[in-house]
Amino acid sequence: MTKVEQPYVYQRRELVEPDWTRFPGWRGVTQSDWDSAQWQRVNCVRNVKQLRALMGDLLDDRFYADLERDQAERATMSMLVPPQMLNTMVPATSTPMPAAGAEFTEAFYADPIRRYMLPVFSDRRTDWPSHPFASRDSLHEHDMWVAEGLTHRYPTKVLAELLPTCPQYCGHCTRMDLVGNNTPQVNKLKFELKPVDRYDAMLDYLRRTPTVRDVVVSGGDVANMPWKNLEAFIDRLLEIDNIRDIRLATKALMGLPQHWFADDVVEGVARVAATARARGVSLAIHTHVNNAQSVTPAVARASRAMLEAGVRDVRNQGVLMRGINDSPEQLLDLCFALADGASITPYYFYMCDMIPFAEHWRLSLAEAQRLQHSIMGYLPGFSTPRIVCDVPFVGKRWVHQQDEYDTERGISYWRKNYRTSIEGEDTEALSREYVYYDPIYTLPETGQQWWRDSVDHDELLVAAEQRAAASRAAAESQLVDSH
Numbered sequence: 001m002t003k004v005e006q007p008y009v010y011q012r013r014e015l016v017e018p019d020w021t022r023f024p025g026w027r028g029v030t031q032s033d034w035d036s037a038q039w040q041r042v043n044c045v046r047n048v049k050q051l052r053a054l055m056g057d058l059l060d061d062r063f064y065a066d067l068e069r070d071q072a073e074r075a076t077m078s079m080l081v082p083p084q085m086l087n088t089m090v091p092a093t094s095t096p097m098p099a100a101g102a103e104f105t106e107a108f109y110a111d112p113i114r115r116y117m118l119p120v121f122s123d124r125r126t127d128w129p130s131h132p133f134a135s136r137d138s139l140h141e142h143d144m145w146v147a148e149g150l151t152h153r154y155p156t157k158v159l160a161e162l163l164p165t166c167p168q169y170c171g172h173c174t175r176m177d178l179v180g181n182n183t184p185q186v187n188k189l190k191f192e193l194k195p196v197d198r199y200d201a202m203l204d205y206l207r208r209t210p211t212v213r214d215v216v217v218s219g220g221d222v223a224n225m226p227w228k229n230l231e232a233f234i235d236r237l238l239e240i241d242n243i244r245d246i247r248l249a250t251k252a253l254m255g256l257p258q259h260w261f262a263d264d265v266v267e268g269v270a271r272v273a274a275t276a277r278a279r280g281v282s283l284a285i286h287t288h289v290n291n292a293q294s295v296t297p298a299v300a301r302a303s304r305a306m307l308e309a310g311v312r313d314v315r316n317q318g319v320l321m322r323g324i325n326d327s328p329e330q331l332l333d334l335c336f337a338l339a340d341g342a343s344i345t346p347y348y349f350y351m352c353d354m355i356p357f358a359e360h361w362r363l364s365l366a367e368a369q370r371l372q373h374s375i376m377g378y379l380p381g382f383s384t385p386r387i388v389c390d391v392p393f394v395g396k397r398w399v400h401q402q403d404e405y406d407t408e409r410g411i412s413y414w415r416k417n418y419r420t421s422i423e424g425e426d427t428e429a430l431s432r433e434y435v436y437y438d439p440i441y442t443l444p445e446t447g448q449q450w451w452r453d454s455v456d457h458d459e460l461l462v463a464a465e466q467r468a469a470a471s472r473a474a475a476e477s478q479l480v481d482s483h
């Protein structure tokens with residue numbers, strides 16, 4: 001009998017830190033420089049000039065022009081890539097380094113980390129660069145603020161956005177409305193309160209709201225908060241009896257792991273973890289890794305330092321994106337690298353949200369459902385990631401939970417079983433259907449034609465803006481009422 005192979009063949013792989021001295025700008029960089037969070041922060045690539053200085057003649061001019069055009073005409077996030085992340089692009093760990101010029105440029109274009117950290121104009125769709133219903137705050141987090149930066153969407157959980165910056169800026173950031181520097185395309189929303197007043201208002205809300213038991217402490221990225229300020233906030237959270245789960249959100253565990261294995265941070269985490277343990281509170285770290293290439297020994301060192309310091313778990317919430325992790329092999333390779341190599345639990349993959357200029361990254365619901373099916377059965381159940389769709393005004397749903405799905409027009413319909421904080425008086429909230437849209441170019445030709453023919457893009461955009469404005473007004477009046 002012919003032996004038939006499994007669709008995916010597991011292989012234990014050792015993690016490797018790519019050799020950073022392969023880049024001309026880092027020829028003299030030592031291990032101790034590399035391990036310093038300060039060196040990593042100072043040497044981030046923030047513009048095309050700095051990328052040229054690093055890459056020398058490795059990249060052709062056409063790449064820089066493509067990147068510059070994207071920054072001017074499409075980017076919703078400004079450029080900020082730490083050395084640790086740049087070094088995982090074209091890692092040349094198992095294959096020879098491509099030759100400078102055309103060969104390296106091709107490899108750089110194709111690289112999965114490059115595709116979302118340094119997006120270029122030619123990556124984006126030209127037919128539908130944005131979905132007609134794309135919006136800046138696509139999850140309406142701002143609409144659900146119960147105090148500035150505190151989103152109360154689910155009955156028992158809140159999201160605390162402590163700061164609007166990160167050590168790295170991801171091209172697809174779902175919080176592009178608030179996070180990062182202005183770009184030519186996007187003026188960012190600014191917090192109005194001083195941080196200290198904002199944190200007081202958040203903690204005050206949590207003290208007055210015993211139905212909330214779970215806080216995602218996020219931003220931005222908490223790695224950009226001076227540790228003593230973050231520790232003070234966590235200590236005050238730990239004093240609130242109803243708070244039983246605290247999750248610190250930091251992509252920097254992967255993007256700038258040097259921050260998390262620095263001695264002062266490890267000591268500080270050990271202090272708050274000890275307090276959490278003594279009070280029976282679960283303190284965990286949630287990070288954001290999208291491709292196995294990003295999982296290196298430095299990331300494993302940071303994750304293990306956190307576990308040894310006493311956090312209960314380090315979990316990964318990646319984002320599902322075309323060209324980055326859209327095959328079962330890429331997803332499973334990533335999950336095994338996380339679990340085996342870095343003691344990080346694969347937890348979620350979010351479908352990429354409907355923000356402007358993200359269509360080339362987004363997958364259809366049908367594609368996400370196929371991927372979820374394909375990755376079942378290889379990992380332990382507790383670390384088999386759920387692929388989730390964050391449906392506007394609903395929240396996370398597993399991708400198979402839609403009520404109905406019009407695959408021709410790419411419209412899925414969803415229901416929910418709780419009210420968000422802006423629906424306290426909405427009697428229809430639990431019976432209403434909520435919609436999510438597939439990228440139009442993934443639809444059959446008849447569906448694409450339907451969008452082209454029957455929909456006036458300007459009208460759709462106006463309608464979407466009106467809906468968002470109405471919900472913002474409702475949220476603001478609720479905020480006023482609650483003060």
Ligand code: SF4
Pocket residue numbers: 165166168169170172173174175179219220221251252288
């Ligand atoms: S780290 Fe998170 S919040 Fe920061 S830019 Fe990336 S996706 Fe956005």
